[in-house]
Amino acid sequence: METNIHPGTTATSASSNLAAKIIKIIAIVIYACCFIAGIMVGQEAESFLTILLFWVAGALSGTLMLGFSEVIRLLHEINQKVK
Secondary structure (H helix, E strand, O other): OOOOOOHHHHHHHHHOOHHHHHHHHHHHHHHHHHHHHHHHHHHHHOOHHHHHHHHHHHHHHHHHHHHHHHHHHHHHHHHHHHO
């Protein structure tokens, strides 16, 4: 089975994937919001454990969103190669 792969077409088609870009932006917003919220809530509660909890939760959820964005981007790229 032979596949025709054109190197010039994958860069433009992979960069035009709007869903992957939006999810990546959401992940960055999650990182920023959880960092700021951790500091604000931690100062209010006067507990470093609360700050750390918010930061870890933000890091995990942001990383999951980034991974999901990468999966979508790669699937889109594979789809373009198959066509």
